[in-house]
Amino acid sequence: MRQEGTMKQLEISNVSKSFRKNEVLKNISFSVDTGTFGILGNHGSGKTTLMNMISALTKPSTGMIRFNDLDTVEDAIKVKELVGYLPQDFSLYDELNAYEMLGYIGKLNRIGTRKGIEERIEHVLELTTLRGAAYRKIGAYSPGMRRRLGIATVLMKDPQMIIVDEPTAGLDPLEQVRIRTLLTTIAEHKLILLSTHRVDDIAAVCEQFIFIKNKTIDFQGTPAEWLSGIQNPVIETKVEGTHQLNILAREFKVISMKQMQEGIHVRLILGNRTPDFQYTIVEPDLEDALLYYS
Structure with missing residues (x-):
C-alpha cells in the first residue's frame, strides 16, 4: 500500500487541449493509483481526447500528464510501451482466426520467443473466455467476441495500464456483463481507465470516476458520493x-x-x-x- 503523499501511478495536472481555436478540455486534474477508474461524459465531452493524451498519442496544449513518473510528452515512447489502449473503433483481420491474430500482435510487440508468445496467447484466450473460438475466423465473431478479442490484443504486451473507450457500446446485455466482469478481473493486477457515456458501466466496475461537463471536471469521487449530492x-x-x-x-x-x-x-x-x-x-x-x- 502506498503511503500518503507518494507519487500516484497516473498524475494529470492542469491539462487543457485545444484544436486551433476550439477548446476541448480545460484545467483537467486528477490522480489514480490502482483499480478501475471511470471517465464519464456525454458524447462530445472530450473523453476520447483525454484518452489519447494519457496514452501519449497526442500532446496536451497546456499542463502535464505523468504515468509511473514518466512524462507522456518527453517520454512518449516509454509510456506507449507501458500502456494498452483499445479505442471504441478498432480493426481486426477478419480472415485470420484469434490465435493467428494474437500471434501477429505478439511478434509486432516483440514479446519474446515463439514459446513465450504461445504461452501468452493461451493466457489471454483463457482470460477473455475465447479459447473455444480460438480457431474460428474473426469475421464470424459476434460484436461482443470482437470486443473481447480487442481486449486480448491489448493484453498481449502485458501493459501496466489499460485504457478502454466505450467498452460496452453496441453490445447485448449478456456481452455487457462479460466485458464488465473481464475488466474487473484485470483490475486486480493493473490500472484500468474506462471511458464511457453509460452510467451502468460506472456502477458495475468503477471504484471512483470523474464526470466531464462543459470541458472540465464537474465531479470526482465515488458513485455513492455522486448520488449523495x-x-x-x-x-x-x-x-x-x-x-x-x-x-x-x-x-x-x-x-x-x-x-x-x-x-x-x-x-x-x-x-x-x-x-x-x-x-x-x-x-x-x-x-x-x-x-x-x-
Whole structure:
C-alpha cells in the first residue's frame, strides 16, 4: 500500500487541449493509483481526447500528464510501451482466426520467443473466455467476441495500464456483463481507465470516476458520493398515454419511461413545483444522477 503523499501511478495536472481555436478540455486534474477508474461524459465531452493524451498519442496544449513518473510528452515512447489502449473503433483481420491474430500482435510487440508468445496467447484466450473460438475466423465473431478479442490484443504486451473507450457500446446485455466482469478481473493486477457515456458501466466496475461537463471536471469521487449530492427527490408515477406524458415532460425532467399494460410508468426529478398527481418517492440511481447533473 502506498503511503500518503507518494507519487500516484497516473498524475494529470492542469491539462487543457485545444484544436486551433476550439477548446476541448480545460484545467483537467486528477490522480489514480490502482483499480478501475471511470471517465464519464456525454458524447462530445472530450473523453476520447483525454484518452489519447494519457496514452501519449497526442500532446496536451497546456499542463502535464505523468504515468509511473514518466512524462507522456518527453517520454512518449516509454509510456506507449507501458500502456494498452483499445479505442471504441478498432480493426481486426477478419480472415485470420484469434490465435493467428494474437500471434501477429505478439511478434509486432516483440514479446519474446515463439514459446513465450504461445504461452501468452493461451493466457489471454483463457482470460477473455475465447479459447473455444480460438480457431474460428474473426469475421464470424459476434460484436461482443470482437470486443473481447480487442481486449486480448491489448493484453498481449502485458501493459501496466489499460485504457478502454466505450467498452460496452453496441453490445447485448449478456456481452455487457462479460466485458464488465473481464475488466474487473484485470483490475486486480493493473490500472484500468474506462471511458464511457453509460452510467451502468460506472456502477458495475468503477471504484471512483470523474464526470466531464462543459470541458472540465464537474465531479470526482465515488458513485455513492455522486448520488449523495442529489438535492431534488426522484419520483415515479403513471400516465395513461403519450399526451399526458408530453404534458408531464414540459413541467418536469423525465429520466425514464416504461410501457406497461396498465399505462406508462415514468421516473422523473422534482423541481420547485409541487405535483398535483399521485407519485412515489424512490431511491435515486446513477442514471438519475446523470440527468440531474447534466
